[in-house]
Amino acid sequence: xxxELYQIRSRSFSVKILQTKIASVKExxxxxxxxxxxxxxxxxxxxxxxxxxxxxxxxxxxxxxxYRNPYPFKPTAGVxxxxxxxxxxxxxxEFMEENEAFLKELRNSxxxxxxxxxxxxLESRTVxxxxxxxxLINEDRTFALSLIFKxxxxxxxxxxxxxxxxxxxxxxxxxxxxxxxxxxxxKKAALPKEERIPVVFIEHYEGxxxxxxxxxxxxxxxxxSGTSLLSGKESRKVFNEKFSFYQSTDPxxxxxxxxxxxxxxxxxxxxxxxxxxxxxxxxxxKFTADLYKLPLTGASVSHYDGKPTLALPGIxxxxxxxxxxxxxxGRKAVYVMMSxxxxxxxxxxxxxxxxxxxxYDGEKLIxxxxxxxISGNIFDMFGGDFMGAAEEGxxxxxxxxxxxxxxxxxxx
Amino acid sequence: MFKFPKGLYTDVRIEKTASATASYLLGKLDEIKExxxxxxxxxxxxxxxxxxxSTTDLDHVQKHIDRLAKFAKPKKDIDKxxxxxxxxxxxxxxxxxxxxxxxxxxxxxxSAMLKAYFPFMKREHIKYWRVYYIDSxxxxxxxxxKGADIxxxxxxxxxxxxxxxxxxxxxxxxxxxxxxxxxxxxxxxxVRLEHYLKKCEEFFKNAxxxxxxxxxxxxxxxxSGVFAHESFGHKSEADFMLGDEAMKKEWTIGKKVSSxxxxxxxxxxxxxxxxxxxxxxxxxxxxxxLIKNGILTGRLHSCETAAELEEExxxxxxxxxxxxxxxxxxxxxxxAAGKLSKAALFSKVKDGIFVETIKHGSGMSTFTIAPSISYxxxxxxxxxxxxxxxxxxxxxxxxxxxxxxxxxxxxxSFVMGGCGKMEQYPLNVGIGGPFVLIKELNVQ
Numbered sequence: 001x002x003x004e005l006y007q008i009r010s011r012s013f014s015v016k017i018l019q020t021k022i023a024s025v026k027e028x029x030x031x032x033x034x035x036x037x038x039x040x041x042x043x044x045x046x047x048x049x050x051x052x053x054x055x056x057x058x059x060x061x062x063x064x065x066x067y068r069n070p071y072p073f074k075p076t077a078g079v080x081x082x083x084x085x086x087x088x089x090x091x092x093x094e095f096m097e098e099n100e101a102f103l104k105e106l107r108n109s110x111x112x113x114x115x116x117x118x119x120x121x122l123e124s125r126t127v128x129x130x131x132x133x134x135x136l137i138n139e140d141r142t143f144a145l146s147l148i149f150k151x152x153x154x155x156x157x158x159x160x161x162x163x164x165x166x167x168x169x170x171x172x173x174x175x176x177x178x179x180x181x182x183x184x185x186x187k188k189a190a191l192p193k194e195e196r197i198p199v200v201f202i203e204h205y206e207g208x209x210x211x212x213x214x215x216x217x218x219x220x221x222x223x224x225s226g227t228s229l230l231s232g233k234e235s236r237k238v239f240n241e242k243f244s245f246y247q248s249t250d251p252x253x254x255x256x257x258x259x260x261x262x263x264x265x266x267x268x269x270x271x272x273x274x275x276x277x278x279x280x281x282x283x284x285x286k287f288t289a290d291l292y293k294l295p296l297t298g299a300s301v302s303h304y305d306g307k308p309t310l311a312l313p314g315i316x317x318x319x320x321x322x323x324x325x326x327x328x329x330g331r332k333a334v335y336v337m338m339s340x341x342x343x344x345x346x347x348x349x350x351x352x353x354x355x356x357x358x359x360y361d362g363e364k365l366i367x368x369x370x371x372x373x374i375s376g377n378i379f380d381m382f383g384g385d386f387m388g389a390a391e392e393g394x395x396x397x398x399x400x401x402x403x404x405x406x407x408x409x410x411x412x
Numbered sequence: 413m414f415k416f417p418k419g420l421y422t423d424v425r426i427e428k429t430a431s432a433t434a435s436y437l438l439g440k441l442d443e444i445k446e447x448x449x450x451x452x453x454x455x456x457x458x459x460x461x462x463x464x465x466s467t468t469d470l471d472h473v474q475k476h477i478d479r480l481a482k483f484a485k486p487k488k489d490i491d492k493x494x495x496x497x498x499x500x501x502x503x504x505x506x507x508x509x510x511x512x513x514x515x516x517x518x519x520x521x522x523s524a525m526l527k528a529y530f531p532f533m534k535r536e537h538i539k540y541w542r543v544y545y546i547d548s549x550x551x552x553x554x555x556x557x558k559g560a561d562i563x564x565x566x567x568x569x570x571x572x573x574x575x576x577x578x579x580x581x582x583x584x585x586x587x588x589x590x591x592x593x594x595x596x597x598x599x600x601x602x603v604r605l606e607h608y609l610k611k612c613e614e615f616f617k618n619a620x621x622x623x624x625x626x627x628x629x630x631x632x633x634x635x636s637g638v639f640a641h642e643s644f645g646h647k648s649e650a651d652f653m654l655g656d657e658a659m660k661k662e663w664t665i666g667k668k669v670s671s672x673x674x675x676x677x678x679x680x681x682x683x684x685x686x687x688x689x690x691x692x693x694x695x696x697x698x699x700x701x702l703i704k705n706g707i708l709t710g711r712l713h714s715c716e717t718a719a720e721l722e723e724e725x726x727x728x729x730x731x732x733x734x735x736x737x738x739x740x741x742x743x744x745x746x747x748a749a750g751k752l753s754k755a756a757l758f759s760k761v762k763d764g765i766f767v768e769t770i771k772h773g774s775g776m777s778t779f780t781i782a783p784s785i786s787y788x789x790x791x792x793x794x795x796x797x798x799x800x801x802x803x804x805x806x807x808x809x810x811x812x813x814x815x816x817x818x819x820x821x822x823x824x825s826f827v828m829g830g831c832g833k834m835e836q837y838p839l840n841v842g843i844g845g846p847f848v849l850i851k852e853l854n855v856q
Contacts, residue, residue, distance in 0.1 A: 018654055019655035019656070023461060023462065024461055024463065025483060026463075026464035026737065027465045027466075027479075027480075028465070028466040028735060029467060030467075030468055031468065047447065049451060049468035050467075050470075051469065067443075068441065069442070070440075153658050154658060155658055155659060156776070157647060157659075158776070221540065222576065225539045225576065226539050227585070229583065305445070305447060307445075309442075309443075340774040341773065341774035341778075341781070341782065341804070342782070342802055343771060343802055346583040346799065347799065349621065349801055350801060351856035352802075353778055355777065355778060371777070373854075412778055412804055
């Protein structure tokens, strides 16, 4: 019998903002610990919140072997790696002072708008170690800004949202961005009169709406069972030569642990799923890789006390250009800021309602566009309609990457 | 129980949850799990700011109260502050589910109930399927510095089959789910499951892409419930109005906001997924008309929003777990039944769309519904199945375009998913409504 400890500590300190003032302060400290035991192709798991006794947990985990949860794989062995990202050192007291000053400047400088929601310090420590020499620790401390903005005269619940994760908090970075955003919001712009228009998505936010079907189709389970749009298309060039798509556990860029729930990580924390338009492999965990005889990519997640299961931990799109301006080549684009409710048909046709977007020239937001409907098919979006992905985005520090697709855009 | 600091309002919510989950992949066991967790959420209010703490260390809740109190500025007359005045002092033990505690049912019984449905999944076109069983029994204790001390409970159990059909380039992902407070209600779904699977097979084989455009749309009770929740329910949550004079002016009670045949209600006392005896600041839940015959009649409140708007709390301050503060949320939200029969409502449509099941919805100034199974409607009859990505409409324009409402209302409860607001997802809510005919929506 082998034994493994999986532990996630999440601490946060947040201020909730209402009408550009601090309305509440919240501290959270949650420790989740589980012991996994592996025996004769079965896995037993017992978890607890807060204080724990590892020996007691191990006994209880062994007792859950009676459920006969299958896990016919060897636990990952003999790897030691600790990553500590501690660039963000601001204390909670400094954080409170910075936020008070930030909100005061916001109230004074952007008078026509009110801001709400929250600003947080997030700390996480994830440990996965076992008696076969696996010893992985990922620690990170980040800052998260998440603001909802609203014109004071507006009768909408919200007019827009703005946020980013980073490892630095300086109000002098955020203030000009918000000033530019609100300035552009106040100016109405018209949609360029072109049949297809470049559309800029922030990959990890609104971009996920456009990437959803691709991520679903790249899943090893749907691929292997023949229910994926990519089933039977391995090693074929099905997308644009410029389009490369990676599974990522890069702790710096993807803001995630560098290892998956089974203790797997890849060279450079990346695994190519699509390379230069060629579909290489779906993402897999140990179970899916074994079931369909696929390469193991290390794509498993789990609750602290759950059996690892297949899911894509993080993504990265291969960079094609340095800036969005380089991609646009002088054309104007739609910069998607807020989209909700879109979906794909089973055949991969997307319709995405965009509630807030801006006309964008690759350097600055020019003005607010009316509500839009964006449509495309997955094989065109990342095929002939894929224009590129830029190294430098609009937002600071956040390592948010920006992809540009040429899509059919119309008013709602 | 706790020593509450002077000059401050304090409340503590302790949650104890016992849950079980089971999942099977293609008929084979994937995972069975039982879990018991405990946690507490502590709030301290000094009349200006709230101070919150969430902990799993129940032995040291007092330490958290004392630490939060150090951040706060005590006030002599804290009980006279309007928000604090609104907090009721309810007491007593209200364990409505204890006698049928779902967590006490053996895993063998739960698995056997689930396995009885497995043979239905053996079908030519189903290439992949997975089923989840989920249940939880939650006991909450809420006590406050004003003297509230309540113990109440909630439970829910259910299953969800997710299946994928595939043939050549044709694909369909669908699900069948059932949920109830009573485990026995989860049995006996054989006929409904078989009927639904046949419907999905027909859809899978025959659905054709819709021609995008504007159509008259009939929404099923599923879809109309989501429409009510997304299009108007969220706008009725009064925390969006805090400190916002433009919103207060716009959302004046008595204003006409929709077609006069429309009434939307939120009711936390109904025995569906959104049920709660009390909300998470100790207020009894109740029935609130949001729209009555087209007129804005009420809104959903926490004590804070009720105090600011000089109205009464409605029992809608809810949190998804001990890790979060209560915010204004819906419970069971539905469109009230009208007068027409379903057949009479369909007969009004010569050329339109029927949205039967949906994947998800959203609602801001524009609402969206992503249909799963939809059909054309020709001369009042259901026609060929249609593939639709999304149906959209301007919320207020659509509310005024509601033409007919059928006379039978149906409520839906969910075992997976729920309502999301800011970072709090998923919250147990119920949705429902009758069949609803809308004059025009944008269909893509």
